[in-house]
Amino acid sequence: xxxxxxxxxxxxxxxxxxxxxxxxxxxxxxxxxxxxxxxxxxxxxxxxxxxxxxxxxxxxxxxxxxxxxxxxxxxxxxxxxxxxxxxxxxxxxxxxxxxxxxxxxxxxxxxxxxxxxxxxxxxxxxxxxxxxxxxxxxxxxxxxxxxxxxxxxxxxxxxxxxxxxxxxxxxxxxxxxxxxxxxxxxxxxxxxxxxxxxxxxxxxxxxxxxxxxxxxxxxxxxxxxxxxxxxxxxxxxxxxxxxxxxxxxxxxxxxxxxxxxxxxxxxxxxxxxxxxxxxxxxxxxxxxxxxxxxxxxxxxxxxxxxxxxxxxxxxxxxxxxxxxxxxxxxxxxxxxxxxxxxxxxxxxxxxxxxxxxxxxxxxxxxxxxxxxxxxxxxxxxxxxx
Amino acid sequence: xxxxxxxxxxxxxxxxxxxxxxxxxxxxxxxxxxxxxxxxxxxxxxxxxxxxxxxxxxxxxxxxxxxxxxxxxxxxxxxxxxxxxxxxxxxxxxxxxxxxxxxxxxxxxxxxxxxxxxxxxxxxxxxxxxxxxxxxxxxxxxxxxxxxxxxxxxxxxxxxxxxxxxxxxxxxxxxxxxxxxxxxxxxxxxxxxxxxxxxxxxxxxxxxxxxxxxxxxxxxxxxxxxxxxxxxxxxxxxxxxxxxxxxxxxxxxxxxxxxxxxxxxxxxxxxxxxxxxxxxxxxxxxxxxxxxxxxxxxxxxxxxxxxxxxxxxxxxxxxxxxxxxxxxxxxxxxxxxxxxxxxxxxxxxxxxxxxxxxxxxxxxxxxxxxxxxxxxxxxxxxxxxxxx
Amino acid sequence: xxxxxxxxxxxxxxxxxxxxxxxxxxxxxxxxxxxxxxxxxxxxxxxxxxxxxxxxxxxxxxxxxxxxxxxxxxxxxxxxxxxxxxxxxxxxxxxxxxxxxxxxxxxxxxxxxxxxxxxxxxxxxxxxxxxxxxxxxxxxxxxxxxxxxxxxxxxxxxxxxxxxxxxxxxxxxxxxxxxxxxxxxxxxxxxxxxxxxxxxxxxxxxxxxxxxxxxxxxxxxxxxxx
Numbered sequence: 001x002x003x004x005x006x007x008x009x010x011x012x013x014x015x016x017x018x019x020x021x022x023x024x025x026x027x028x029x030x031x032x033x034x035x036x037x038x039x040x041x042x043x044x045x046x047x048x049x050x051x052x053x054x055x056x057x058x059x060x061x062x063x064x065x066x067x068x069x070x071x072x073x074x075x076x077x078x079x080x081x082x083x084x085x086x087x088x089x090x091x092x093x094x095x096x097x098x099x100x101x102x103x104x105x106x107x108x109x110x111x112x113x114x115x116x117x118x119x120x121x122x123x124x125x126x127x128x129x130x131x132x133x134x135x136x137x138x139x140x141x142x143x144x145x146x147x148x149x150x151x152x153x154x155x156x157x158x159x160x161x162x163x164x165x166x167x168x169x170x171x172x173x174x175x176x177x178x179x180x181x182x183x184x185x186x187x188x189x190x191x192x193x194x195x196x197x198x199x200x201x202x203x204x205x206x207x208x209x210x211x212x213x214x215x216x217x218x219x220x221x222x223x224x225x226x227x228x229x230x231x232x233x234x235x236x237x238x239x240x241x242x243x244x245x246x247x248x249x250x251x252x253x254x255x256x257x258x259x260x261x262x263x264x265x266x267x268x269x270x271x272x273x274x275x276x277x278x279x280x281x282x283x284x285x286x287x288x289x290x291x292x293x294x295x296x297x298x299x300x301x302x303x304x305x306x307x308x309x310x311x312x313x314x315x316x317x318x319x320x321x322x323x324x325x326x327x328x329x330x331x332x333x334x335x336x337x338x339x340x341x342x343x344x345x346x347x348x349x350x351x352x353x354x355x356x357x358x359x360x361x362x363x364x365x366x367x368x369x370x371x372x373x374x375x376x377x378x379x380x381x382x383x384x385x
Numbered sequence: 386x387x388x389x390x391x392x393x394x395x396x397x398x399x400x401x402x403x404x405x406x407x408x409x410x411x412x413x414x415x416x417x418x419x420x421x422x423x424x425x426x427x428x429x430x431x432x433x434x435x436x437x438x439x440x441x442x443x444x445x446x447x448x449x450x451x452x453x454x455x456x457x458x459x460x461x462x463x464x465x466x467x468x469x470x471x472x473x474x475x476x477x478x479x480x481x482x483x484x485x486x487x488x489x490x491x492x493x494x495x496x497x498x499x500x501x502x503x504x505x506x507x508x509x510x511x512x513x514x515x516x517x518x519x520x521x522x523x524x525x526x527x528x529x530x531x532x533x534x535x536x537x538x539x540x541x542x543x544x545x546x547x548x549x550x551x552x553x554x555x556x557x558x559x560x561x562x563x564x565x566x567x568x569x570x571x572x573x574x575x576x577x578x579x580x581x582x583x584x585x586x587x588x589x590x591x592x593x594x595x596x597x598x599x600x601x602x603x604x605x606x607x608x609x610x611x612x613x614x615x616x617x618x619x620x621x622x623x624x625x626x627x628x629x630x631x632x633x634x635x636x637x638x639x640x641x642x643x644x645x646x647x648x649x650x651x652x653x654x655x656x657x658x659x660x661x662x663x664x665x666x667x668x669x670x671x672x673x674x675x676x677x678x679x680x681x682x683x684x685x686x687x688x689x690x691x692x693x694x695x696x697x698x699x700x701x702x703x704x705x706x707x708x709x710x711x712x713x714x715x716x717x718x719x720x721x722x723x724x725x726x727x728x729x730x731x732x733x734x735x736x737x738x739x740x741x742x743x744x745x746x747x748x749x750x751x752x753x754x755x756x757x758x759x760x761x762x763x764x765x766x767x768x769x770x771x772x773x
Numbered sequence: 774x775x776x777x778x779x780x781x782x783x784x785x786x787x788x789x790x791x792x793x794x795x796x797x798x799x800x801x802x803x804x805x806x807x808x809x810x811x812x813x814x815x816x817x818x819x820x821x822x823x824x825x826x827x828x829x830x831x832x833x834x835x836x837x838x839x840x841x842x843x844x845x846x847x848x849x850x851x852x853x854x855x856x857x858x859x860x861x862x863x864x865x866x867x868x869x870x871x872x873x874x875x876x877x878x879x880x881x882x883x884x885x886x887x888x889x890x891x892x893x894x895x896x897x898x899x900x901x902x903x904x905x906x907x908x909x910x911x912x913x914x915x916x917x918x919x920x921x922x923x924x925x926x927x928x929x930x931x932x933x934x935x936x937x938x939x940x941x942x943x944x945x946x947x948x949x950x951x952x953x954x955x956x957x958x959x960x961x962x963x964x965x966x967x968x969x970x971x972x973x974x975x976x977x978x979x980x981x982x983x984x985x986x987x988x989x990x991x992x993x994x995x996x997x998x999x
Contacts, residue, residue, distance in 0.1 A: 003886065009874035017660055024656035031649040038642065060553050060586075061487040061500050063452055063725065090453065099634065158453045160445060160618065201455075231555060233587060237489075250497035251720035251727070255639075258424075262646060265413055269650065272413075273657045276406040280664050291870040294831050295884045295931070296859020298852050332645060339638050377831040378823075381866070 003301065007308035010281070017277060022317040024273035025360075028266050029321025029353050034332050035263040036349040042256055044342035046245035048177040051215040053113065055244040056208040056225055059235035062088070065204035066234050068191075071106075073228055079221040080210045084109035087187055087206035091154030091163060093144070100140055101179075102154060104187040106205075113211050116174040123148075123169025131189045135169035137180030143337065146170075154183075159190055160197075177342050209241070267356050274317075274364040278310050282368030289372045290380025299373040306372060310365035311358070318357025322350055393693035397700075400665060404697055407661040410654040411701025411749055412708065415742050417650055419709035420732065421643025422741070424717065425636045427733035432632050435570035436625035437514060439599040443611065444592070446618040450631065450724050451485040451592040452502070458482075460617045461594045469607035471597040473509055481509040482591035484583050487726055488553045488575075491543045492718070499720060499727040501538055503553075503575040505582035513597055517571065522547040522562030525578055530585075533562035535572035537729035541718045551575070554585035570628065573718075573728045595624065634723045651749050654701075658753025662694050666761040673761055674769025687762035694754025695747055702746025709742075710734055777840075778939060778971050779805040779828055784837030786823055786994075797823045798994045801837070807938065810965040810972045812982040815991035821975045822943055824991065828973060829862055829941045830854050842938060859887045863932030863970075867944035869924040871916040871931075877903065878912040881930045888935065902930040905968075906960060922953030929960060933970070940964065942974040946981050958984040
C-alpha cells in the first residue's frame with residue numbers, strides 16, 4: 001500500500017525526535033532484558049538441575065552437618081544408584097569481596113554424578129591422586145587469572161585456618177547453564193585436619209547427593225531415605241536437586257519480586273517515551289489529518305497512519321534494544337559474576353521484550369488516534385501550525 | 386530573572402500532556418533509584434541498630450558471622466574473664482555466651498521454608514541489651530522446651546506466634562512469648578534457654594560471647610590482648626561494627642544492581658526529557674526570535690530552556706521521592722545472604738538519599754535540556770520571526 | 774435549464790461556546806446549478822467558510838436540508854460522508870495544505886488511493902491533472918521546493934484528479950501575490966468553462982470574484998442581494 005510510504009516519511013520528518021525515541025526505547029528494552037536475565041539468573045541453578053539427582057541435608061537447616069557414615073546407609077536404599085557428598089566450605093580468597101562458591105567434595109564419586117563438568121582426563125587423575133588438588137571452573141579461573149598448577153590459599157570461615165590448594169584442573173560446562181564459577185576440592189583434606197585439630201567436628205558433611213535409577217521415583221526414594229534417619233539425632237530432608245535449588249530462590253523471593261516489579265516499570269518508561277512522541281506527532285498533524293479527511297479518507301486510514309508510525313518506531317527501538325542487550329548484558333554479567341555464576345540471555349526474554357515493544361507501539365497510538373478521529377474536520381482545519 | 390523563571394514555569398504548564406509524561410518518566414526513575422537505596426539503607430540501619438555501643442562481641446577468628454563461629458567454652462571463659470569486661474549486676478563478669486543456629490521453618494503466606502535464627506541465651510542476654518522487651522505472653526520456664534519469638538518472626542512465620550509449636554532437634558518447642566527489640570535484627574530471631582538448646586542440638590559450644598566494655602580504650606586493650614593470646618583464636622569487634630558488617634554482601638548486591646538499573650533507566654528518561662525540550666524549542670521558534678529581538682542574549686535564551694528542563698526534572702524528582710517515602714510503610718522479609726538467615730527490615734529514607742535523588746533528577750534535566758537549549762540559543766532572529 | 778447541483782433549504786448553523794449559542798448562518802436558501810461558477814463574498818465572520826464547509830460535507834447544519842449532487846448529505850453517516858466527498862467534491866484550501874513529506878506527484882495521487890485503480894491508471898490521471906495545471910515538469914518536487922502559486926496549482930490538481938463535478942475553494946488566492954492569484958483564477962475559469970466543473974469559491978478579493986459568473990453576498994449569516 002502506498003500509505004506505507006507516507007508512514008515511513010512521516011517518521012523521518014522529525015528525524016531527531018524519532019532517533020531519540022528509538023534510542024529511548026532501545027535503552028529501556030536493554031534494561032528490561034538485563035533485569036529479566038538477572039531474575040533468570042536466580043533460577044539458573046534450578047534450571048541446570050538434573051532430574052535424576054537428589055540432595056539430602058540436615059532437617060533443621062543447611063548449617064547443620066550430617067555424619068559421613070550416612071552415605072553407606074543411603075547407598076543401600078532401594079532406587080539409589082550412587083551416593084556422593086558435598087560440603088559448603090565458605091573459604092575466602094584473599095579478601096571477602098572475592099566471593100565465590102567452594103565445596104569440599106567426595107572426590108571418588110562426585111565427578112561421576114556431575115558429567116556436565118568437562119575436564120581433561122589428566123586433571124581427573126591428578127584430582128584422584130593428590131589430597132590438596134582443586135578443580136575450578138573456567139570463568140572462575142579467568143576471573144583470578146589462575147593457571148594449572150597454581151597454588152592458592154583459601155581462608156576458612158566455617159573451617160578455621162588457611163587451606164593451601166593446587167589447581168589441577170579447569171572444567172568447562174557441558175551446557176550453557178552449567179556453573180563455571182565454582183571451586184571443588186577434596187573433603188578428605190578437610191577431614192584429616194579436623195581430626196587433628198577439633199576431633200569433634202571430623203566425619204561430618206554438609207549434603208549428600210544421590211543419583212537415582214528412575215527419576216519418576218524421586219519422591220518415593222526421598223521418603224525412603226528420610227525414613228532411615230527418622231527420630232535420630234540428625235534427621236534428614238531429601239528433595240530433588242531442583243527443589244533444593246529453588247529453596248534458595250524462595251529465600252530471596254522479596255528481591256526477585258522487586259526485580260519483577262521494576263521490569264514492569266521499565267515497560268512503563270517505554271510507554272511514556274513513545275506515548276510522548278506519538279502525542280506530539282499527532283498534535284502537530286491535526287490539520288493534515290483534517291485535509292486527508294476532507295479528501296475523503298476514512299477514520300481507519302488516519303488510525304492506520306498513526307498506528308503504523310507508532311509500530312514502526314517501536315519495532316526499530318525494540319530491535320535495536322535487543323541487539324544492544326547482548327554486549328551490555330555481557331558487561332552486567334561481569335559486574336554481577338560474584339552473585340550469579342550463570343548469566344545468559346534467554347530466548348523467552350527476548351521474545352517477551354519484542355512482544356512488549358509491540359504492545360507499547362499499539363498502546364502509544366491509541367490516544368492520538370482517538371483524538372485524531374474525534375477532532376471534527378472543521379476544527380482540524382482551523383488549527384494552523 | 387524572576388520573569389524568566391515564570392516564563393519557563395508557565396511553558397511547562399502550557400504543554401501539559403507532554404510535560405506530564407516527561408515528569409512521570411523522571412518520577413519513575415527517581416522512585417526506583419530511591420527505592421533501591423532505601424532498601425539497602427533499611428537493611429543496614431536495622432543491623433546497625435541491632436548492635437549496642439557499649440558492647441563488644443567475640444567470635445572465632447575469620448568466621449565473620451555467629452552462625453559460622455564456634456567458640457569452645459574454655460576459649461569463651463578466657464574472654465569473659467578479661468579485665469576490661471564490666472562487672473554485671475550479680476557481681477560476675479557482664480558477659481553472655483550464646484548459641485546461634487538456623488532452623489528451616491515455613492513462612493506465613495507462601496509456606497516456603499526459610500532460615501530462622503534461634504539464639505540460646507543466658508542470664509545476662511536481656512540485661513546487656515536493654516531494649517529487649519516482652520510484649521506478649523511470658524518468659525520461658527527454666528528446664529522446659531519453651532521459647533520466645535521476636536515480633537517479626539511471630540508475624541512472618543507459621544507457628545511463630547504465642548501458642549505455636551515449632552519442631553526441631555527431635556523436640557516440639559512451644560512459643561510462650563513475643564518480644565520487641567526496638568525494630569532491630571533481634572526481632573527476627575527466636576530465643577530460648579542456652580542450656581536447653583545446646584543440649585537439644587548437641588552443641589555444647591558458644592557461637593559468640595557478648596561482653597559489656599563501655600570505654601573505647603578498654604575495648605582496644607582487650608582486643609589487643611585477646612587477639613594475641615595463644616590460648617584463643619578470636620576476632621573481637623564492637624557489636625555495632627559487627628552487625629553493620631552483616632549486610633555487606635547483600636547490600637553490595639542491591640546497590641550494584643540498583644545503580645545499574647537506575648543508570649539505564651535515567652538514560653531512558655533523559656531521552657524523554659530531550660524529546661519534550663526539542664519540541665518545546667521548535668514550537669516556540671517565533672517566541673525565541675521575539676525574545677532575541679527584544680534584546681535578550683543567547684545565554685539568556687539558553688538558560689530559560691535549561692531552567693524549564695530542570696523545572697520538569699525537579700518536579701518529577703520530588704514526585705518520585707514522595708512516592709518512595711510511602712514505601713517506608715512496607716516491610717521486607719528476606720534472606721540476608723551474609724548470614725543466610727531471614728531478616729525483616731523496612732525501606733528507610735535518609736537525607737543523603739533524598740539529596741542524591743534530587744541531584745540525580747536535576748542531572749537528568751540538565752543533560753536532557755542542554756542540547757535543545759543550545760539549539761534554541763542558536764536560532765537566528767530574522768529566520769525565527771519569519772517562521773510561521 | 775440546468776439541474777441544481779447544490780440546493781440549501783432553510784439552513785441554520787450555530788456553534789456553542791460553552792453554553793452560549795453563536796448563530797453563524799440563519800435561514801439560508803441557495804441553489805447552484807451545474808456548471809455555474811459562484812463566488813461567496815462577505816466580511817470576515819459573515820459565515821461564508823461555514824457555508825462552504827456545509828456544502829463540502831465536512832460540517833453539518835443545525836437545521837435545514839443540504840442537497841448536493843442529489844444526496845441529502847446531512848443524513849449520511851460519517852463514513853458515507855467520507856466516501857461521498859471522495860467521489861463528488863474537490864476541495865481547494867487557502868494554505869494549499871499539501872503533505873510536506875510527499876512530492877507533487879504523490880500529493881495529487883493521494884485521493885486516488887481511495888479508488889480502485891491500478892498503478893498505471895493512477896499514473897495517467899495524475900499526469901493529466903498536473904498537465905492541466907501546467908506543472909507536468911515539477912512532478913518530483915516537494916512542496917517546500919515550490920512557490921506559493923505552484924503549491925496552489927498542485928492543490929488544484931489534487932482537487933480535480935478524481936474528476937469530481939463540484940470544486941469548492943476557500944480563499945484560493947488569499948495567500949498569493951497578485952500575479953499568482955491571477956494565474957489561479959484563470960485556471961479556475963478554464964476548469965469551469967472547458968471542463969464544465971461547477972465551482973463555489975469563498976473570497977473577499979473583488980478581483981477574484983470577477984472571474985465568477987455571479988456573486989452571492991453574505992452578511993451576518995444571511996444571504997443579501999448585492
